[in-house]
Amino acid sequence: MAGALVESPLQLLCTIEAHAAGLGGHTTRVHVRDDVPTLAQARNALERAALPDGLHTDVRPVGHEMWSWHRNRIVGEMFSGIVQTALLTRPVTSVTMVDDGLAALDLDRILTSPTGAFVRSAVPAGAARRALGRRTAARLRALAERGGLTLFTALPLAAEALARLSGAGVRVVRNEFDWYTSQPLESAPAEPTVVVGSGLVGAGFVDTDPYLEWVLSLAAQGPVLYVPYRRDEPLVRRVLRTTPGVTIADPGAVLELRLSGMRSGQRVLSLPTTSSVLLTSMLGRRGVAVDVRPVPDDWWTEGVPDQVRKDAAALADLAGDARAATDRP
Numbered sequence: 001m002a003g004a005l006v007e008s009p010l011q012l013l014c015t016i017e018a019h020a021a022g023l024g025g026h027t028t029r030v031h032v033r034d035d036v037p038t039l040a041q042a043r044n045a046l047e048r049a050a051l052p053d054g055l056h057t058d059v060r061p062v063g064h065e066m067w068s069w070h071r072n073r074i075v076g077e078m079f080s081g082i083v084q085t086a087l088l089t090r091p092v093t094s095v096t097m098v099d100d101g102l103a104a105l106d107l108d109r110i111l112t113s114p115t116g117a118f119v120r121s122a123v124p125a126g127a128a129r130r131a132l133g134r135r136t137a138a139r140l141r142a143l144a145e146r147g148g149l150t151l152f153t154a155l156p157l158a159a160e161a162l163a164r165l166s167g168a169g170v171r172v173v174r175n176e177f178d179w180y181t182s183q184p185l186e187s188a189p190a191e192p193t194v195v196v197g198s199g200l201v202g203a204g205f206v207d208t209d210p211y212l213e214w215v216l217s218l219a220a221q222g223p224v225l226y227v228p229y230r231r232d233e234p235l236v237r238r239v240l241r242t243t244p245g246v247t248i249a250d251p252g253a254v255l256e257l258r259l260s261g262m263r264s265g266q267r268v269l270s271l272p273t274t275s276s277v278l279l280t281s282m283l284g285r286r287g288v289a290v291d292v293r294p295v296p297d298d299w300w301t302e303g304v305p306d307q308v309r310k311d312a313a314a315l316a317d318l319a320g321d322a323r324a325a326t327d328r329p
Helices: 009-021 037-049 081-089 102-111 127-144 159-167 209-219 232-242 275-283 306-327
Strands: 002-006 026-031 056-062 072-076 094-098 149-153 171-174 193-196 223-229 246-248 267-270 289-292
Touching: 002 009, 002 056, 009 026, 009 037, 009 056, 009 149, 026 037, 037 056, 072 081, 081 127, 094 127, 102 127, 102 149, 102 159, 102 267, 102 306, 127 149, 127 171, 193 209, 193 275, 209 223, 209 232, 209 246, 232 246, 275 289, 275 306, 289 306
Parallel strands: 002 026, 002 072, 026 056, 072 094, 094 149, 149 171, 193 223, 193 267, 223 246, 267 289
Antiparallel strands: none
């Protein structure tokens, strides 16, 4: 039996896929945080589907440690203090890490370096937090050496990263989203084109005007469903709401579930995001075209951090790799 701690909708979806792929054994007990509204929504939607045999969900308060009594664990957030503390204080036989954003891209750097630590680079960390992150990495390296560490990911990792992880003893299993693609969880959007709003606009990194012009040019070609990012620039929603042929979706729904019913002949367009990379894998096998547009140089606003540009370029490349993988027989 495996115990999973789920803290986001994507973690929940990938945990189901991990169990369906046999990584949780015959039974997986999924412990779901009770304070994330989108997670509650995702859980309700997924439980209406035909869940794989042997998978059970249990809603528990934040910080509840019952899941950590399992010696075989599935986790999506190795940077979580709750996960790290449990790893160091409870006996563990195996850990399966599932996707939750771009963390998988850092795993080879952290796990193959004696000084690697599970500490978020963008968040200031004190000495105690850094020490916890270093001890976590050391514990996982030791687990990998015993064959007890698996990475279950849909991200198309580079061959060099895969080789480093394999050399460290990490088993890498590709998440093909077989369970997800076997059943539409929601009905297909009526519109042939879906545009996924970009957080780069809401954060002020991308200029609103050329972004709007791009979306309006798509609307001129036919009906568009625009799915706002939660931090979308209000001007974008305000202008698009009055544009003929554009329907504004509720921004609160979980994107991967909302689009799960899309079919061949429909398409998704987006600026680079982690979700767009995963959607390329999830929907591409159904014949849905997912087009991730690199950010043109003249769209960036002044003073954008170099790391933001680099991350956007890396995600655009990953989406291309994911699309190539779905095109292969």
